Amino acid sequence: MKATGFAARTADGPLAPFEFERRAPRQNDVVIDIEYCGVCHTDLHLARNHFGFTTYPIVPGHEIIGRVREVGSGVARFKAGDWVGVGCMVDSCRHCQPCHRGWEQDCVEGPTFSYASTDRQDGSVTYGGYSDSIVVREEFVLAVPDGLDPAGAAPLLCAGVTTWSPLHRWKVGKDSKVAVVGLGGLGHMALKLAKALGADVTLFTRSAGKEVDAYRLGADHVVLSTDQAQMKAVGGQFDVIIDTVPYDHDVNPYMPTLTLQGVLVLVGYMGPLGTPVNAGGVVHGRRAISGSFIGGIPETQEMLDFCGRHGVVSDVEIIPIQEINQAYERLAKGDVKYRFVIDMVTLKA
Structure with a gap:
């Protein structure tokens, strides 16, 4: 044909x-x-x-x-x-x-x-x-x-199913607190879907100036991940973090923001992490790092x-x-x- x-x-x-x-x-x-x-x-x-x-x-x-x-x-x-x-x-x-x-x-x-x-x-x-x-x-x-x-x-x-799949797997709903790392093609879909599922949604970003778009797309809060005070203020809050960053990056700063038995899910990057994960940040609080592919x-x-x-x-x-x-x-x-x-x-x- x-x-x-x-x-x-x-x-x-x-x-x-x-x-x-x-x-x-x-x-x-x-x-x-x-x-x-x-x-x-x-x-x-x-x-x-x-x-x-x-x-x-x-x-x-x-x-x-x-x-x-x-x-x-x-x-x-x-x-x-x-x-x-x-x-x-x-x-x-x-x-x-x-x-x-x-x-x-x-x-x-x-x-x-x-x-x-x-x-x-x-x-x-x-x-x-x-x-x-x-x-x-x-x-x-x-x-x-x-x-x-x-x-x-x-x-x-x-982009839609890549972010939907972990939200669905970890049973995100109206009582969930979800954070999204990165605001790109995947990140903006994660915000929209988590909000539509009824979750309280936060965007983690390294760049100031993303607030207007983030709120429009469904975020309830925006946290500048390079600001230690802001990161400390959200300690122990999130049931699920959807990490959409497509390149090697340090995931350790996000681990303390997870709740007891919270999970950080990698969906944007599939290579080796250059910065070793601190096992203490996983063991204490029964936290987990997971991954999801499409x-x-x-x-x-x-x-x-x-x-x-x-x-x-x-x-x-x-x-x-x-x-x-x-x-x-x-x-x-x-x-x-x-x-x-x-x-x-x-x-x-």
Whole structure:
């Protein structure tokens, strides 16, 4: 099936128009015409080969919103014209323990990602959402609730579920006190979702001047984490801290702000921590450091349904596909509030 998109062909070259073949639809597949696609920092990392394993050409994009064009004979949940979403995964083994528990992101055999991955049946390369269409097996297609802004919903497929999953796991609700470290694409979604769940929400930031945005996005309080007096004042307060910082940083200053049996959850950084964690800050108070990686398909659908009921979407800047290289430059500088989303109609230009 012929498709058109934008691809990176080298680590240092621009993304440019690219024609390629999508795999032929199977009986359990959904063919989707893509209307919006979010731009995630992972897209930038993989396009620029920051992890060292990118194979070119690569078509990024895993925050996909579109309409169903057609479905295979075995598809029961969707029909032509439905608003649907596709996130970071398009398949998994579906028989290991994590898959059976709805944690396909932790598939023992490894999930098939939306791009830069390998189809489990025919070995073809997967291409992402910076394109006009995509073919995905039914089980990995999400229903987008009626009334949810499709452009603002696109980042929910990655940034949304990445922050929803730990909030859900640690049972955040109206009696919870939650803190969020960092105010970027992930951080702003963590604020919105925690507030919608009814929690009392605090933003930790190293930079003054974030208050106006933080309060608008759902924070009840803002704490400057470089101010020792402010940090001491919130000692022992938080049940859950969602740490969205995407680079190596010292987590020790946040540990004393947790309650008895509180947990700090890393969602933004997956490398080694340069500053060793002080075990005393964990042992005293029965505190924990945990981690969370995106989210499974069932909880992604649960998150979308919740956002539909509460009107939660990402704050986005909509761009034409022709500006993707400038968007990458701005993304690298942190110059976006809070997520770029590509209007894929512009691909026709």
